[in-house]
Amino acid sequence: MSAPLKVDRISCRYENESAVNHASFEMASGDLACLLGPSGCGKTTVLRAIAGFQPLIQGAIYLDGRCISSTSTVVAPEHRNMGMVFQDHALFPHMTVGRNVSAGLFRHSAADARRIVGEMLERVRLGDKINKYPHELSGGQQQRVALARALAPSPGLLLMDEPFSNLDVDLRERLGQEVRELLKDIGTTCVLVTHDQQDAFTFSDKVGVMRDGHIEQWDQPYNLYHEPASVFVANFVGDGVFLDGTIASSSEVKTELGLHSGDLVTDLPVGTQVDLLVRPDDVIHDDNSSQSAKILKRSFRGESYLYTLLLPSGGKVLSLVPSHHDHAIGEDLGIRMEIDHLIVYPKDGPTCPLD
Numbered sequence: 001m002s003a004p005l006k007v008d009r010i011s012c013r014y015e016n017e018s019a020v021n022h023a024s025f026e027m028a029s030g031d032l033a034c035l036l037g038p039s040g041c042g043k044t045t046v047l048r049a050i051a052g053f054q055p056l057i058q059g060a061i062y063l064d065g066r067c068i069s070s071t072s073t074v075v076a077p078e079h080r081n082m083g084m085v086f087q088d089h090a091l092f093p094h095m096t097v098g099r100n101v102s103a104g105l106f107r108h109s110a111a112d113a114r115r116i117v118g119e120m121l122e123r124v125r126l127g128d129k130i131n132k133y134p135h136e137l138s139g140g141q142q143q144r145v146a147l148a149r150a151l152a153p154s155p156g157l158l159l160m161d162e163p164f165s166n167l168d169v170d171l172r173e174r175l176g177q178e179v180r181e182l183l184k185d186i187g188t189t190c191v192l193v194t195h196d197q198q199d200a201f202t203f204s205d206k207v208g209v210m211r212d213g214h215i216e217q218w219d220q221p222y223n224l225y226h227e228p229a230s231v232f233v234a235n236f237v238g239d240g241v242f243l244d245g246t247i248a249s250s251s252e253v254k255t256e257l258g259l260h261s262g263d264l265v266t267d268l269p270v271g272t273q274v275d276l277l278v279r280p281d282d283v284i285h286d287d288n289s290s291q292s293a294k295i296l297k298r299s300f301r302g303e304s305y306l307y308t309l310l311l312p313s314g315g316k317v318l319s320l321v322p323s324h325h326d327h328a329i330g331e332d333l334g335i336r337m338e339i340d341h342l343i344v345y346p347k348d349g350p351t352c353p354l355d
């Protein structure tokens, strides 16, 4: 049965080096969450701690209300009722797909194991591959076998470490979506680790952005993008730049591009000098606008161009424009600002003004 998970202010270290620092988050049964962050920020160490491979020097971890890790309690990994999927599949090469999936079903009768293997392979759409060997499958298929194997014993929690990172971009997005639908259908609680924002957004209900061993923001993907709680999260999640601005009222910020009205998420007083976060989708291409900026760079993304634009002051903004508006570097592009969420950070102030 799927279970709720609570990670409560855990800290871990390797010899003398701190790897995780007071990391906390909670998940309801059936939630899909992701730990996202730059290399070395402690994502895998948190996952290892949840799995029972990494001791805690502080804090505790609870699965289904039961303490499974603390400084005084350690439930052995094999008694945690967790499934795991890693980047390199780790399938047994000399065993067929069917035997791989049945590997964790040693407590079941042979007839039950056969039924579960058949059901799991159908669920990952590999029912016809039961007698194949791993080397006869594509990378995406191997990863689906690894998933079927991890899910076969009905774990309370599934842990996945960079499961899609060896796959090409198209496949990883498709598989991320497929795996999400499958886990939602079964109702499995799952924590996934990735450094790839698209993986995190495709897959998760909640994302924890990690920095230097702690969770900087635990939130829905939409909020991470539109209401980042710190400069670090704003920079790490999505494209964007900061423009010099001044708080003009409780719902307005003034910049060189005019007065912007919207939801202003701050209690900074009027007149405060701030950095305003401007995302590429806030800068709309409009030939009829009185404002324009010079195209410095452009990056083709299929359905759109991401233009880097130079403002008269020397500042820069990014603009996402449908790719049939094909403008050359050096041209002036008419622009209009449409910012719904005004995200500001005081200049030289603390990095978490929204807390």
Ligand code: ATP
Residues within 6 Å of the ligand: 014, 015, 017, 018, 019, 037, 038, 039, 040, 041, 042, 043, 044, 045, 046, 195
């Ligand atoms: P990546 O995305 O590169 O896998 P990560 O966010 O998963 O990184 P961790 O692997 O958890 O980060 O590492 C956190 C910190 O702990 C890093 O500073 C790393 O160098 C250190 N570390 C990780 N594993 C060990 C180890 N076995 N021995 C010593 N230090 C380690």
